[in-house]
């Protein structure tokens with residue numbers, strides 16, 4: 553083989569190799585699925601599709617968190633508190649629609665399109681940037697025939713970490729999470745991590761930094 557051809561082939565291999573590396577990096581799903589960070593700066597990994605379990609009220613969640621959730625709800629009930637999952641796994645498309653509806657709501661209240669977008673973004677994550685697309689983030693409210701939301705939120709704030717769930721958007725951390733306080737939004741991280749995050753009173757962002 554001529555020297556020139558050899559050099560050319562080497563260059564081609566280098567380019568292909570670098571492209572492949574870049575591709576695998578952007579597609580990479582972190583080793584521990586419980587610690588995937590999703591926020592405004594970190595999108596849901598591409599092609600992420602967890603195995604889902606459907607709850608009796610029709611909501612889907614990641615199958616791997618089902619038994620811990622079940623245990624948590626059983627214990628809450630035996631303490632006289634009755635939680636329900638009101639939001640679980642959301643598809644990309646559903647998240648997109650949610651944002652659209654939120655913006656429309658603010659526009660209808662009289663805000664300009666730009667202001668409406670800004671307000672909506674504080675309450676709803678953009679498609680591709682919502683933990684709900686992972687299936688391990690849940691909105692938990694009260695079964696209001698038996699409990700008030702307040703009771704459920706208080707119980708969760710004190711106990712959820714024992715089952716691997718963390719309060720993802722605490723009131724005093726909005727500067728870090730960039731999401732308003734959501735007493736209903738819990739995110740699964742596993743019991744070891746949840747204990748650490750709970751006892752240090754930090755966010756997932758701080759834990760992973």
Ligand SMILES: [Zn+2]
Nearest residue numbers: 639690691737
């Ligand atoms: Zn939520």
